[in-house]
Amino acid sequence: MTHQYLELIWYKTLSELRAESAKGYIGFLWWIIEPIIYMGVFFVIFGMVFKKGGEGFVPFLLCGLVAWKWFSSSINNSANSISKKNAGIMSQVYLPKYIFPTINVITNTIKFLVVFAFLLVSLMLAGYMPTMAWLALPVLIGVQFMLVLSLSWLVSSIVPLFPDFRLLLANIMSLLFFCSGVFFDISKVEGTLGFILKLNPVAILLDSYRTILIKGEWPEWNFLAVALCVALVVLWGGSRILRRYDRIYPKVLI
Amino acid sequence: MTEHIMGQHGDLVLRAEDVAVSYRKNAGLFNPKKFWALKDVSFDLFHGETLGVIGGNGAGKSTLLRLLAGIIAPDKGRITHDALNISLLGLSVGFISHLTGRNNAVLSGMLMGMRREEIEGKIDDIIEFAEIGEFIDEPVRSYSSGMRARLGFSVAIQADPDILLIDETLGVGDARFAKKSSRAMRQKIKSNKTIVLVSHSEKMIRRMCDRVVWIDKGVTRREGDTNSIMDEYMESMQ
Numbered sequence: 001m002t003h004q005y006l007e008l009i010w011y012k013t014l015s016e017l018r019a020e021s022a023k024g025y026i027g028f029l030w031w032i033i034e035p036i037i038y039m040g041v042f043f044v045i046f047g048m049v050f051k052k053g054g055e056g057f058v059p060f061l062l063c064g065l066v067a068w069k070w071f072s073s074s075i076n077n078s079a080n081s082i083s084k085k086n087a088g089i090m091s092q093v094y095l096p097k098y099i100f101p102t103i104n105v106i107t108n109t110i111k112f113l114v115v116f117a118f119l120l121v122s123l124m125l126a127g128y129m130p131t132m133a134w135l136a137l138p139v140l141i142g143v144q145f146m147l148v149l150s151l152s153w154l155v156s157s158i159v160p161l162f163p164d165f166r167l168l169l170a171n172i173m174s175l176l177f178f179c180s181g182v183f184f185d186i187s188k189v190e191g192t193l194g195f196i197l198k199l200n201p202v203a204i205l206l207d208s209y210r211t212i213l214i215k216g217e218w219p220e221w222n223f224l225a226v227a228l229c230v231a232l233v234v235l236w237g238g239s240r241i242l243r244r245y246d247r248i249y250p251k252v253l254i
Numbered sequence: 255m256t257e258h259i260m261g262q263h264g265d266l267v268l269r270a271e272d273v274a275v276s277y278r279k280n281a282g283l284f285n286p287k288k289f290w291a292l293k294d295v296s297f298d299l300f301h302g303e304t305l306g307v308i309g310g311n312g313a314g315k316s317t318l319l320r321l322l323a324g325i326i327a328p329d330k331g332r333i334t335h336d337a338l339n340i341s342l343l344g345l346s347v348g349f350i351s352h353l354t355g356r357n358n359a360v361l362s363g364m365l366m367g368m369r370r371e372e373i374e375g376k377i378d379d380i381i382e383f384a385e386i387g388e389f390i391d392e393p394v395r396s397y398s399s400g401m402r403a404r405l406g407f408s409v410a411i412q413a414d415p416d417i418l419l420i421d422e423t424l425g426v427g428d429a430r431f432a433k434k435s436s437r438a439m440r441q442k443i444k445s446n447k448t449i450v451l452v453s454h455s456e457k458m459i460r461r462m463c464d465r466v467v468w469i470d471k472g473v474t475r476r477e478g479d480t481n482s483i484m485d486e487y488m489e490s491m492q
Contacts, residue, residue, distance in 0.1 A: 004367070004369065007364065007369070007370055008364045008365065011360065011361060011364055011370060012348075012361060012364075012365075015350060015353055015357060015361050016350070018352075018353060018357070019350045019352040019353050020352075022352040022353070022393065023352055088347070088348065089347055089348045089365055090325070091320065091325065092325070092342055092344035092347045093323070093325070093341065093342065093344055093347055093365055093366055093367070094323055094324040094325045094341075095365070246327075247324065247325065247326050247327035248326070248327065250320070250325050250326050251275075251276075251277050251278070251326050252278060
């Protein structure tokens with residue numbers, strides 16, 4: 001049964017990606033152009049308008065943005081996955097509801113991997129050569145995948161029950177954006193505040209990407225373990241809610 | 255394997271006991287109103303039979319099928335069964351208009367519980383039955399609504415659950431294809447399959463169903479032999 005659902009998740013993910021690229025004239029090129037525009041906006045604001053950072057700020061910013069975008073796009077898309085968008089399917093067939101946010105997460109993960117590959121190439125062209133520490137990247141990506149998946153399950157499980165949560169979510173995401181050090185270095189924040197910021201799993205992840213890619217050093221494993229634990233707890237919670245309301249969601253949507 | 259779990263012809267396969275289903279109306283913290291689509295429904299379903307469900311508009315027939323398919327859970331009462339899978343004959347489930355007909359056929363079939371290989375193996379039959387031809391590799395958005403419906407039906411009819419739920423009131427394409435599809439449906443119904451059929455056609459019910467459940471405003475009014483219940487039902491409609 002589970003194998004069947006995995007097959008379905010994979011096929012539907014590919015179908016959605018295919019449909020998305022069939023929509024515009026330049027198709028899947030958008031997967032690359034859109035992130036470039038997105039990053040360009042931040043570069044103009046923080047790099048040129050505020051003249052922040054100076055030397056090495058661009059790679060610093062890009063590492064953070066690429067990972068942040070994977071995180072935020074997945075969660076924003078998943079928030080609406082058990083909703084009108086899939087109501088047609090949910091009212092005609094029974095499917096375990098985790099399938100819907102999971103498809104969104106995998107779709108965004110594939111887009112991330114494409115952009116991330118570009119980031120790696122750009123970094124190498126800019127003189128940041130791979131070190132042994134780059135071997136930690138798959139682990140880091142794995143941890144972030146678990147975190148993205150778990151929060152997507154949680155968010156998607158709440159929105160159909162409390163539609164107002166979507167409004168709250170937009171603000172939570174901006175708060176998280178500013179607390180995660182996308183455009184500043186959290187390791188430079190001192191004292192208790194710095195420590196609290198470092199307990200934020202997203203901040204830990206962004207910092208780890210930079211440690212590996214820019215400094216060429218191994219990430220702090222104990223902090224990554226914290227992020228993974230948070231992910232597992234949230235995943236458990238989200239799956240509990242999704243299962244509890246499995247056959248209630250379609251009633252709310254019909 | 256199915257036979258072994260489902261048992262012999264005439265065995266009880268599903269029992270609905272005092273089932274009630276409510277929907278939230280005007281959902282909101284300060285205005286929680288419930289609308290009871292089903293209030294008190296009970297009936298039995300036996301292996302290999304075709305059970306008709308009749309009742310006026312808003313009697314709760316569609317809700318009942320969703321309930322039997324396991325899509326929604328009852329608020330009260332219970333449904334017990336020993337079938338592996340029960341599913342609704344859904345039309346064009348999950349179609350994405352920017353994808354090709356072939357792609358949609360596979361996706362739709364998988365959503366209905368078929369395996370990818372299974373549908374890909376039957377794709378030629380699907381194309382032929384749907385009379386889609388070359389268009390199968392064109393995006394569905396270029397289809398007429400009739401073509402879309404034909405493809406949807408042709409995929410759905412391939413599914414082979416232990417208990418098949420059919421809502422015959424859903425229209426399928428033009429008049430000519432409607433004949434063809436209802437012939438295909440009748441073939442399914444006549445096979446030794448366990449079927450629950452919702453229909454507004456008296457003729458269809460009388461011809462196809464072994465027994466009938468009559469639901470009136472969310473409550474089971476009668477259950478039993480097709481002809482006697484249909485006579486009574488038609489009389490009440492006068």
